[in-house]
Amino acid sequence: MKSEAVKVGPDRAPHRSLFFATGICRESLERPLIGIASAFSDLVPGHIEMRNLERFIERGIEAAGGTPFVFGVPAICDGIAMGHEGMRFSLPSRDVIADGIEAVVQGHALDGIVFLTNCDKITPGMLMAAARLNIPAIFVTAGPMLAGHYQKRRLSFVRDTFEAAGRYHKGEITLEELHELEMEACPGAGSCQGLYTANTMACLTETMGMSLPFCGTAPAVLAEKKRIAYQSGKRIVELVRENITPRKIMTTSALRNAIVMDLALGGSTNTVLHLLALAKELENGAINLNTFDELSRKVPHLVMLRPAGDLFMEDLHFAGGIPAVLSTLGELIEDNPTVSGKSIREIQQSVRFIDREVIRSLDNPHSVEGGIAVLYGSLAPEGSVVKQSAVDPEMRVFKGKAVCFSSEEEAMQAITAGKIQKGSVIVIRYEGPKGGPGMREMLAPTSAIVGMGLSKDVALITDGRFSGGTRGPCIGHISPEAFEGGPIALIKDGDEILIDIPQRKIELLVDEAELQKRKESFVPPPPRYTRGLLARYAKLARPTHQGASMA
Known part of the structure; x- marks a missing residue:
């Protein structure tokens, strides 16, 4: 194990002493040392429930025979950073996140890592770190927010705050109505409810095989998300023992699958930047800007979530989630291993239910071309x-x-x-x-x-x-x-x-x-x-x- 560099032999007595100062026992130190890179923050709605998910990940790691260590990662809420000087820091924070994780993991010689993430630049920054470090890794995305409700209609963050502000300037709604919408649009924990950057990246992370099935769409407040966190904690210990590293999963096929999924969902244009940056970290010259256009002409647009449509992430989840979209895409998706231990083909074949009102079939798309x-x-x-x-x-x-x-x-x-x-x-x-x-x-x-x-x-x-x-x-x-x-x-x-x-x-x-x-x-x-x-x-x-x- 990589951690033997800091825990084995008489010359590592000082290192062991410092580990014991954290409260662990000798038996715990003999197990695989697993980092939990947590982006918990009281500032980011998509991250406020991560303390609970940390607990379930820790339980899973301990149950599988590993020793967990949580460490912090910075997080910016793009919605709060929007429209002022703060937004200039959002994209650069992606590199800061990757660099910070690299430093902590290498400095402590960890054997594996769980990436606990959700919002906009945190997930791609962590993917870049996973590619760079290439030690066993698994992702837990904390999940989307549920829809807001106001006078018998469902609300989402962008349409009912940013666009509502434009309607106020036009004189269509009063200031009182605007204030009522802003109070109800974001009802609690989770990433914003539509197919914006955070949720798109969560879906693509699952598609690439770096998180467990349904992790990308399961809402933040569901018990299902806690179970996924627990299972991810167990699975990372197995990944360490099997020596399954990110570069064995994030192959050219995985990156192409992510682009295909992005196009089928009509995801955020930010994913172009993030997947290209990830390809750079993976030293993969086969993926470039033209790959998006090549695939866009072949892949139909199958799901119409907000902002393009009126559906929400919760609708996609209950329609069958990413496995259902993978199944629908069929041979447009290439087979590839995943952190779950199942191949993409096995995940496709395991699907038993698809809501065709949400996920259209290949012969009935919203558009014959992809979303980007x-x-x-x-x-x-x-x-x-x-x-x-x-x-x-x-x-x-x-x-x-x-x-x-x-x-x-x-x-x-x-x-x-x-x-x-x-x-x-x-x-x-x-x-x-x-x-x-x-x-x-x-x-x-x-x-x-x-x-x-x-x-x-x-x-x-x-x-x-x-x-x-x-x-x-x-x-x-x-x-x-x-x-x-x-x-x-x-x-x-x-x-x-x-x-x-x-x-x-x-x-x-x-x-x-x-x-x-x-x-x-x-x-x-x-x-x-x-x-x-x-x-x-x-x-x-x-x-x-x-x-x-x-x-």
Whole structure:
């Protein structure tokens, strides 16, 4: 066992003494030492019940003959960080999480690890750590929140807070109604109820085989989640004894399966960044941005959860969860091992119930193409990403005149003040990985556009990114970014922009000679940060089409 480096032999008496100081006995020290990387936080609704899950994981580890050690991992709630300076720290925190876990596990020579996670950047950061460390590992995602309820209708976080704020600015609801919605939209523990980034990543983690069946969808408050935590604790000890490591599970097939699932569910565009960053950690050059587009043309969109539709994560769970979607996808999914000990094919064959009102069959999809599309063109030579499953069919081809802003705040002020005209393409630039820095999510402006009734009249493009809650014709991850002199930096108010999702095009309709003239006079703005995490991220971050990590 790896832990023998800190517990075996007379020269390790000092090390053993320090372990005994934690309260464990000699017998416990002779067992596999299992870390529980817990992202518990009182600040993050998706993480507030993790103390209970820690207990059940510990019970499982002890029952299987291991010795558990809980240690903390930082967590940011993207919903709370949204729309202000704090969002710049969210994506960089992914690298901080991976680095911190690597340091703790290597520093203490742990034999295996349970990743207790849930929300937006924590799960991908932990996946990156698992790939880098390559010691036996298993994931427990803490589960989605139940729907809120208000006057006989179900509520979700994005639609009934961010979009409701836009409806208030438009005059459709009163301030009192807005306050009632904000009180009821998030009724308790769990990640936000729709197919936003946290829940998408939980589903993809299960699909890749890194968590037990149904872990990705089981709601946070159910006893089922505690049982999954207990079984995961038991299973990690077996994984250590069997020497089953993450790189034996997170193969090219596993990553392709995750992309297929993402497309079938209509998941968050953030998963593009996260899967590309994970592929980088795995040293897997077979997965790139074009993989998403290749598979998107083959994989139908089968599930319509919020924000694109009206269903919730709880509906997907009770419809059969990820195993039911895997079964439905059939041969579009490749066989692969999983931490459960069952292969993907065995999980597919074990399914006994599928609710076809929630999970459509292959011959009756919502769309013949997957939920995400990758667009290229003169405006995005290295690619851009759109959640096409959340775009109205009428807006999948759109030509409009640019209205340019150099920050999210500038755009938000114009939108809420009613200054955006129909037929506009809102351009938000200098929000990329280096220019932001931190590649902020644009949920506030996109939700305001929907709330103010403009989602069929205007588009939004950015070198930043979008929340999983975004819907409408919103194209993000435009690469190269403005700070690096990409074409998005050269746009002027009034320039015509063509967005053609079916043809995978995004074009700046400006004469090449004029663009060259603008490029010659381009001067990037000074860096916003010269010290600390964001300065380091701006210096080291890869471009979006490579995952935007510092690795």
